[in-house]
Amino acid sequence: MSPELPMVVPAPGLPERVTIYEVGARDGLQNEQTVVPVEVKAEFLDRLAGSGLGVCEATSFVHPKWVPQLADAAELLARLTRAPGVDYPVLVPNERGLDRALDAGIEHVAVFASATETFAQRNLNRSLDGQFAMFDTVVTRALDAGLRVRGYVSMCFGDPWEGAVDPGQVAAVGRRLHEMGCHQLSLGDTIGTGTPGHVDAVLDACTAAGVPMEQLAVHFHDTYGQALSNTLAALRRGVTTVDASAGGLGGCPYAESATGNLATEDLVWMLDGLGVAHGVDLDALVATSAWMAQQLGRPSPSRVVRALAG
Numbered sequence: 169m170s171p172e173l174p175m176v177v178p179a180p181g182l183p184e185r186v187t188i189y190e191v192g193a194r195d196g197l198q199n200e201q202t203v204v205p206v207e208v209k210a211e212f213l214d215r216l217a218g219s220g221l222g223v224c225e226a227t228s229f230v231h232p233k234w235v236p237q238l239a240d241a242a243e244l245l246a247r248l249t250r251a252p253g254v255d256y257p258v259l260v261p262n263e264r265g266l267d268r269a270l271d272a273g274i275e276h277v278a279v280f281a282s283a284t285e286t287f288a289q290r291n292l293n294r295s296l297d298g299q300f301a302m303f304d305t306v307v308t309r310a311l312d313a314g315l316r317v318r319g320y321v322s323m324c325f326g327d328p329w330e331g332a333v334d335p336g337q338v339a340a341v342g343r344r345l346h347e348m349g350c351h352q353l354s355l356g357d358t359i360g361t362g363t364p365g366h367v368d369a370v371l372d373a374c375t376a377a378g379v380p381m382e383q384l385a386v387h388f389h390d391t392y393g394q395a396l397s398n399t400l401a402a403l404r405r406g407v408t409t410v411d412a413s414a415g416g417l418g419g420c421p422y423a424e425s426a427t428g429n430l431a432t433e434d435l436v437w438m439l440d441g442l443g444v445a446h447g448v449d450l451d452a453l454v455a456t457s458a459w460m461a462q463q464l465g466r467p468s469p470s471r472v473v474r475a476l477a478g
């Protein structure tokens with residue numbers, strides 16, 4: 169263990185335990201300039217699971233021309249040693265993606281909706297309404313096959329083309345995914361413009377629309393340095409699943425202003441200081457992100473990785 173650890177000082181109104189939903193292998197690597205070799209991806213996932221992360225989103229079964237970085241999804245899953253008890257969800261936008269995920273023996277998939285018209289067009293080649301027509305059959309078929317389906321909502325706090333996004337619009341999109349049967353909704357601040365009061369407003373709008381707080385997860389990007397404060401705001405409201413990316417990898421290939429996701433190490437440091445359980449071995453995770461930074465040829469943007477990896 170590192171001698172530098174935060175002193176544990178619990179704060180009131182927080183959950184006892186948080187599930188960290190690790191997205192580095194998917195949300196992180198989908199945005200790399202180069203394609204990371206499949207064996208490096210497999211080792212990355214092995215190491216993430218080995219550091220105690222119970223949910224490691226593995227890849228996406230999207231169109232390989234749209235996201236060439238993840239074109240090796242089937243090969244990756246065939247190679248992967250799936251650690252017992254670890255959940256390896258994948259993204260699927262449509263029936264073709266679902267078929268590929270079923271072939272790979274996946275048990276947990278995620279559809280990804282946009283809260284805005286422009287991003288639905290740019291990310292999915294569909295209108296805002298058209299995206300639901302695409303997801304409807306995917307979710308129905310996945311549930312019939314016994315899979316669990318997560319629903320992402322992107323651009324919940326701002327959109328690079330449309331500007332401010334009405335929380336009511338986010339809630340309306342989230343509600344449709346919830347009604348389809350998604351077991352959890354991940355509210356994405358894809359470009360990182362949100363601030364803590366805004367988090368409250370979006371959570372309020374979603375719960376008012378009928379999505380229970382225990383089915384909401386948060387997905388923050390650190391573009392403007394707000395990811396941890398936004399996370400704390402969400403935890404105070406009763407959210408217990410937080411998306412994060414090892415080493416702060418990430419962005420979105422179809423939203424240029426999206427930079428890194430909340431770094432898992434930065435989240436773990438805060439949770440440790442607050443005495444909130446999460447099950448992750450910080451030293452093992454930092455070593456993994458330092459190794460991945462070497463593979464990618466540039467330092468991790470995570471402050472905790474930089475402080476501890478030295």
Ligand code: HMG
Pocket residue numbers: 195198228229230231232234235261262264265266268280291292293320321322323355356357358359387419420421422
């Ligand atoms: P499209 O071009 O409209 O697709 O793309 P289509 O349905 O018209 O099909 C055209 C061809 O693509 C067909 O082949 C299909 O078989 C094939 P053809 O008959 O012409 O030979 N095809 C596929 N092949 C393999 N796998 C598939 C697949 N689907 C169709 N799944 C589509 C529509 C949705 C496929 C495309 O827009 C796409 O792949 N988009 C994905 C974009 C993406 O992955 N973005 C990043 C993830 S979202 C994100 O990062 C945000 C998030 O992290 C949250 C946050 O950060 O806030 C979740």
Ligand code: MG
Pocket residue numbers: 195356358387389418419429
């Ligand atoms: Mg993201």
